[in-house]
Amino acid sequence: MSITTIRIATRQSPLALWQAEYIQQRLESIHPDLTVELVPMTTKGDRILGTPLSKIGGKGLFVKELEQAMLEDRADIAVHSMKDVPYKFPQGLELKVICEREDSSDAFVSNNYHNLDELPVGATVGTSSLRRKMQILALRPDLHITDLRGNVGTRLSKLDMGQYDAIILASAGLIRLKLGDRIASRFEPEQILPAPGQGAVGIEARTDSPELDALLAPLQDEETAYRVKAERIITQTLQASCSVPIAAYSTITDGTLSLRALVGGIDNQMIEASAEGPAETAETIGTTVADSLLAQGAKEMIMALGTES
Numbered sequence: 001m002s003i004t005t006i007r008i009a010t011r012q013s014p015l016a017l018w019q020a021e022y023i024q025q026r027l028e029s030i031h032p033d034l035t036v037e038l039v040p041m042t043t044k045g046d047r048i049l050g051t052p053l054s055k056i057g058g059k060g061l062f063v064k065e066l067e068q069a070m071l072e073d074r075a076d077i078a079v080h081s082m083k084d085v086p087y088k089f090p091q092g093l094e095l096k097v098i099c100e101r102e103d104s105s106d107a108f109v110s111n112n113y114h115n116l117d118e119l120p121v122g123a124t125v126g127t128s129s130l131r132r133k134m135q136i137l138a139l140r141p142d143l144h145i146t147d148l149r150g151n152v153g154t155r156l157s158k159l160d161m162g163q164y165d166a167i168i169l170a171s172a173g174l175i176r177l178k179l180g181d182r183i184a185s186r187f188e189p190e191q192i193l194p195a196p197g198q199g200a201v202g203i204e205a206r207t208d209s210p211e212l213d214a215l216l217a218p219l220q221d222e223e224t225a226y227r228v229k230a231e232r233i234i235t236q237t238l239q240a241s242c243s244v245p246i247a248a249y250s251t252i253t254d255g256t257l258s259l260r261a262l263v264g265g266i267d268n269q270m271i272e273a274s275a276e277g278p279a280e281t282a283e284t285i286g287t288t289v290a291d292s293l294l295a296q297g298a299k300e301m302i303m304a305l306g307t308e309s
């Protein structure tokens, strides 16, 4: 029996819908006879948007309902921002493809200032990401970092209402929502190292679906897949939840993959490691970097931060 329809389980935030529609369009243009439908749903993570993510059980809350829908055959695939996907997949589901990466940088967004250097002493910067917070404070220890949650649009309106002098968002999200003109400046990876997988979209589906796999395969971007694989080894090896400040970013130049990772601890302590090698050895490179972080005490730093709720 051949597949005629693919159902995409999706959250209903503008960014999630953009991602699902992007995959819908790509699949329909590669396979003109295929019908691709969206199955919109609300996740627990969407229902409790006011609570800090690290206090309510983490990013997994945004994917659980989507995964349940696939396991119960109410949907066939889910499209994720790779930075939001926990490293562990439930029994019966797996990551199928990783698509070409958008700009993976973090963006400085402000109505009054061009970049971090321009901010006056003691200015207020909005972000709920511990990864962004630790790196901003390393650059500008005087700044006040305050919580900022919600969809990209919500975060921008909080900035516009004057609650913050600046906020930090992923460039990719803004560009996808055609809000790229809100980016005052992009951070270089040397200033703020991105989250593992930032800017890349991936597709999850049931393991027992070779025919579906064949339909999805053309969406894979090999370079992005190697990069994201290397970056995600860090979170996986350290078994880091989203309440751990962790950054990992890689590039590929002439077939050589270079990976750098950071882990933060209490009192703005920060350790880092890097390694490089042939892109095909992405996993080994990831393991090398993770082992170096472990040798520097990453596990102990993470434990000292407190356990995941």
Ligand SMILES: NCc1[nH]cc(CCC(=O)O)c1CC(=O)O
Binding pocket: 015, 081, 082, 083, 084, 152, 168, 169, 170, 171, 172, 173, 174, 197, 198, 199, 200
């Ligand atoms: N944490 C929310 C989230 N998840 C994915 C993106 C967009 C960027 C991406 O796809 O990596 C964003 C917004 C942001 O961090 O500003």
